[in-house]
Amino acid sequence: MADNVENQLAFPQNDLSSTVQSEIVEDFVIVWLSDYHISNNFMEISSALRVIIDNLQLFDNADNCIDYITSLSSNINKLIILSSHQFIIPLINEIPQIKSIYIFNMNDANNNNSYSEHIHLGNIFNNKQLLVDKIKRDVKLLSMHFPLPMAFFDDKNQSVTQKSVKNLSKESKYFMYMNLFIEILLHPSENNEAKSDFLSVCREHYSNNNAQKSLIDSFEKDYTPDNAIQWYIRDCFVYRIVNEALRCQKFYNIYKLRLIINDLYQQLKNLYLKQSSELKYIETVYRGQLVNKNEFEILRQIKGGLVSMNSFMSTTLDKAVAFEFIAGAIVGDSVPVIFEINLKNTGSISIPFAYIKDFGKFKAEEEVLFSMDCIFRVVSIEECTEDNQVYFLVKLAIMSQDNRENELEALTDYLRKQIQKYPYDVAALGYIMGEMGHYDQAIHYYELLSRRISLSDPYMGAIYTNISRTHQILGNYTEASNCLKNALDICKKELPEHHPVFEKIYGNIGVLQTNQGNFTESLNSFMKVLNMQKKSSKSLPDLAQTYCNIGSLYQIQGNYSIALKNYENALNIQLKSLPKYHPDITATLQNIAMVKDIMGDYSSALDLYRQVLDIESKSLPADHRDIAMTYVNMGAVLLSLNKYAEAGRYFQKSLDIQLKSSSKNYVSIAGTYHNLANIFHKKRNFDVALKYCNEAFEMQSAYLPKNHLDFAITYDTFAHIYHSKGDNDKAIDYLEKKLGIEEKSLSNNHSNIARTYNNLAVILHSKKSYDEALTYYKKAVTVVLESLSESHPHIVTIYNNIVNIYRIQGNHMEARKYFKKVLDIKLKLLLDNLPDITNTNNHMEGFNQDQDIYKEALDCCEQIFQIQSKILPEDPLNIAKIYNNFGFIYKRQGIYVSAMHFYSKSLDTQLAFLPENHSGFVRTYWNIGNLYSCFGDKSEALKEWKKAYDIALKSLPSDHPWIVSLLKKLGKDEESVLDEDGSIKKRRKHYANE
Template identity: 30%
Template sequence: MEHVKSSTSFRRTTSHETIQFFKPKTNLKHRSLSESDLNKCRAYLIVPLFPIQIAEKSRNLEDFTIIWLDENADKMQLRQLNKYCQIFGDMKVCVDYIEALPRGKIFFIVSESLCQKIIPIIHDLSQVEFVYIFCPLKIKHADDTDWMKIFIKIRGTFIDEQSLLIKLTKDVALLSNQLSSISVFSITKTEYQEKSVKDLNQEQATFMWFQLLIDTLINLPKNDKAKYQMIDECRLHYANNKIEEKKINDFATEYTPKSAISWYTRDSFLYRLLNKALRTENIDDIFKYRFFIADLHLQLSDLHADFIQKWPIFSKKKTLTVYRGQSMSATELKKIQDNIGGFIAINTFLSTTTSSAVAASFAGDGSGRPLLESVIFEIDIDPSKTTRPFANIQLLSVMKNENEIIFSIGTVFRIESVELITDDLWNVKLIISEKDDEKLKEVYSYLKNDLTMDTPSLQNLGDFLREMAEYEKAEHYYRLLINELPAQHEDIANIYNGIGVTYYERGLDDEAMKYFQDALGMKAAKYEVVAATYVNIGLVQTRQSQNIAALKSYQQAVEIMENNSAKPNMVLASFFLNIGSIYDRQGDYRTALEYFKKSLDIARSIIPLFHPFYITLYNNIGLVYDNLADYKLALNNFDAALTISQKILPPHHSSLVPIYTNIGEVFVSLCSYENALEYHDKALQTELKSSNLNRHTMASIYNNIGLAHQNSGSFVEALVNFEKALEFATEPRTLTSLFNNLGTTFLMLNNHEKAITNFQTAVELKLKYLDEKHPSLATTYHNLASLYQTIQDYPNALKYSEKTLNIDKITLPPNHPNLATTYNNIALIYYKMLDFNRALQYCEEAIRIMNQSSFPDNHPLTVLFRNTMKIVQEKLQKT
């Protein structure tokens, strides 16, 4: 689903002055979801979703990093623990390095001379696990000095390397068994029991999309190239470690798919590097381990099938109980406590044991407090109801005495209880959950099938990364695939489309169009891909305000699909959505609504309720009702789009921006400016946190914030935000709206010269790309009329008001408040020109329209228009 992130929509309302020409207040509506989704023909029109973390600048591929701030420190002994021991003598460089490792687990050593300067700076960083103060050749300082009391991560002061190494080794062991890769679903037990479907929260969405990535990797074709890529990566990160280098060489020569479990359970490079990649959700790193992830999952699946078959024979119990002992951060444990009845998802391979005694030995003794708690997970499983494979690996594991059972990635458990069973030990009881959210499973299956299809490949991974809004990474994998395929392969056109979409999403229209044209030039392309390419070309044309050309491109796509497909499908639904968007941009709202409803009818017959396609569709329907001044239906549709977005998208996803914006604009229409600014600020904060900041979107957001301030009478604040918007704006439609809004603000600040300059610039730009009867021109004509009325040039005020009225009669429904506003404004001009009879005629027409609208009798516009007529009638009685 491609979406244009800063197109426009316009509204005019009036000021609240008693007998003034009513001031215009126009809006740049954020239509960033105005285009379409194309799923089944895999034509790269799918809404980008959760952006998984990109590779850090300084990669830390083992579980822990040791940082030593002391230019005289000797790191050689610490190499026994971890080759990533970094020495710093400069405090600022050290802090910069730590902040560049957003998901690192750092053990921080600092010399006594620097400790009181650096610890207050780094102590509260989430990356820093523990802090150690090193005081060589000095008397050990007391641990309870006043300044140290507030820093709970300090593990002590040490006068020699040996004592430091012993403590460090113990703490590394304490943290090594943490279950760090989990998602806790925030669903209370009451909510789960009362509702069959609960809105997905942020961690659920993150979990779902992470699982799609893993499933895609598991289904990639197997080849030796993937194996040797992983081996090369492991050698790179253990270049000077002779022990691990030997293990890597043994793996290269001895490994077979049937030995995956054996290798995973060894204390070696493979376990550490794989789990670090899974824990950080670093796509590039995970991809390098794809062949081993697949082998381990498949071996577990084979063992699981055998286990399920034999379970009823060897066990009289319905359930199997396993245990896992570990240390856990107090914060994470509290989160689990707060979600009893909810779910916990494991985003890595989970090791457990059938022995509670073995688990207890891994849980610890509470010595990690107050930061860490000792926990035993007690897990009850009904083997017949599990959807993810697990298996007893005792016969294949290197550790024969631990009765180990491993669960594959993505297993979901229900949280039953959390209890403190001794002073030092917690018990968390989990069960395998059969009652996962059915809507989540439905959407997950649909998207999973759409991604993997019959022959998973690098193309699927590119698609997935594009959906995650990782456009540069997606382009990288698409290009890898092009290099592997023959020059005229039928998939090349589709890949060109994929690359084109990554450029489109980054706002690089010229580069996008080049690849779409290249796709059309591929003779071997399937008809679905050709149709999709025309849609993609239409998207670029739409954003460049070439509406006639875009409509032609969309219609070509529809013709291709109708000539080759006998029944309705999501391709046609997507095309109808795009065509409706064009009519919407042209101000033909009724026709736009017809096409949107066609799209909705098809979608409801094919895809599940909570699917990204509906986000676009309901958003666009809401925009049409908004333009038709049916604000109740507009809010209903925007709320529907927001509900689906919050269910299936992670936080701060760019697709939330237009929905927040459009809800804010409805509140502007309803004169609820505080609510409007609240939603516009949500849009701004979401976009600022996006991994792909979009210039079009930023221009639109600042413009909308400016409009809310303008409508509330805060004209200086409005001006500040419009000028910020100009710094980002490049689209013609956006620029014209901004010049119009700047003109309005200058008018309200009585700077008539700047006002007329900006209005004239807006008209000139609009006449270049819009029909002369477009509603947007009515907005600027209206504003020019207001300007001329203010400077008492009534003939010109009447001239531009009549231009406004001519367009309004054609483009607006007969009960639209903008039409009433225009009649009222003309009445005021005749009033100023002392033609009271004509003024009364236009007043009566304005009130007649408001009486036919959905507005209440006490709406500010209705009250204002009646006040105008009352004053005109009083003048008539006196003459």
């Protein structure tokens, strides 16, 4: 046979194991390298090996064989059989996850037997049956000792969280729902149906394996609940399918395996009770396995904390047996670990375990099998060396039921009662999957139930309602609408008109109508529900949800005071009727925070979002969609506060969660892309901003109706970016598109319309179309005064813009009138997160020698200084800002000595509290330089401007306007004095070219 031909072709194509890659058996591959010609004996062995592992790969070329082995994922366990080419042993010995190398019928005439120094004598065979038996045993033992899904909690450091980490002593929501999921699996079920589900999974995965199919047939014929353990520990399909599903948390398969899981649990429980007198003498058991490096680092960090194994767990009384499973492993991506588990003082335990030595074929193994979700305390972790093998000994102590902490017990009990309301277990599983964020799985279980019950079943309406609600979460509004229509049709035929299910249906119809922008119809639906609930008063949480829905509707329409009132009604009801960590409470807090944000109360909004995130981090998995949305909301508030870097970090966290989710909500992802576009726009990286904005627009176009309000937000962002790029005509086009959508979907006095008017005015202002800009500014003021408070920060911005236009037009009387309004508002607000008075002072430059306006400004500054020095004495940097404002006003009046006095006080305060290169110094040195210029001292002015320039280069973006302005101040005549290295000249030339 030619060296470059592989022996795989000797088998019929449709009989090759490699042609079918089942997800259940991807953990192992057998690779056999041999230069034998095909023989009946050879094919017989291959068929026997395929009974053990489906994936058998045959090679006759050493290079091809090595290339294949090295191409495999390190997660796949590799078993190598060599019947020739022993020289490759040193080359493959160190490849990760090669569990064993076997020598079979090596031709000693052609080999020098050098392999014996690398291969354990127990792995050298000439007898085919002994080879097959050894591989069968090794695969079984390795399978039973695969890395288990672990959950951790550090009692002392609650910050230890990641995707695989579940909060145990604080009971994270994910952990609770996983346990509730298992509780449902352990409910008595119709055995024939459960058995049929189990067999269908097994036959699907072993459809091309005749040996396993034969065993499945035997299982169907002979299986009884009292021999579940025998089947589980038998070398066959059962343990492979069960362990893989539990290890990978494949909920769909786990449910279909409920027969064997339930029977295993019950048999272990019976054995635990039967063996109680014997088990008390077993003080320690061991388990050897490789642990992912990241998980091991968490295990180290939580020493003294808790760990849970979320699968059936095989252990041994013999530490030497446990050692076999890590022998030869080195510390890399995985860490060799022996768990030493102390079983003393078990007390009352909720998870059974049993001594199953008499059940196994290899009785010397002395196996103790634990059921799922045993919880252990991490006692210690020690690095050890034995037979030149470095490993870590992790000592665990089993936790009794009495010692398990459970601060969320009230929520657990509440959720259990919620689940008990479902008349069918499959519906309860759909609910659990939805609460865990597995929305596709939720829909699967609801649809599974809809196929099992009759269309005339009254519960069918509830099923369609639940499917619709899940589709709405995913943004699938068409599917959601169809399901609600089906639900309503069925319930009207089968149920009395006052049945509680109608509250659910009309409530969901109202939410869907809100999402689709049909606000009038939506309010009618919600009011219908509210009237029903007030008459029945059976469910306070449902009443609270209706208030939330009404609040959301008014919020979208811009009626924020009524929205806030409804949200507060909902929160009051929820705090009385729900556990404190219930997700409905966090949702209402989120809503109140959003309204506070819109109304300009950014500090309160951010505090509320932090409360929400704190609750969610204790009750949700770290990658839950709700946490992603909280990150988005926090980022939006930080964006309003001009904290771009911090906002960007929160938006990126949100996007990471959403893109990793198996149930992607593309509408939400589009929103996050839009937020990232805003961040890069603020950073003046316009090309990247446009890229994210286009990605948002494309997703919205695929999933939303063309007049949806989300498009208005995206059009607004496009307009801002193009305006910043100098393309004002394109910016106006996008704003007119935005205004068209808003005028169709929103009330005439909605604050969003005010923003659009203002943005149009700003662009027309920049185009020097002053009269047209002024018209839009005044339209914006009218709307803001109707929809927001008269002291809202948005109106300050608009007034400042109006002042600027009147100043340019020379209409100082109107300019003074609006400027006085600005001062009055700022004096009233005194909030750090609003534009400071320094920005307002810039508008005074056009008033020339108008002493009245200066007197008003000085009075305003004096009042602010007195209030802040009393209320905020610990904030000297705010005081420094006020000193700067005093200096600015005195300078504009020509009272330079007083101006220098206050500028110097501002500088002294900053020097005491800021690092030397802080950007805050730029303005101060700029002002002092300007003042020296007024004195006629050009030399001192240049020194101050040079200080400002040097700090600006270190603390501001290279294209910041301050740097450009300072370069103009540092004119050509002074280059010889101040520009020793030529940097000023070079940078001025750069900006001239720009």
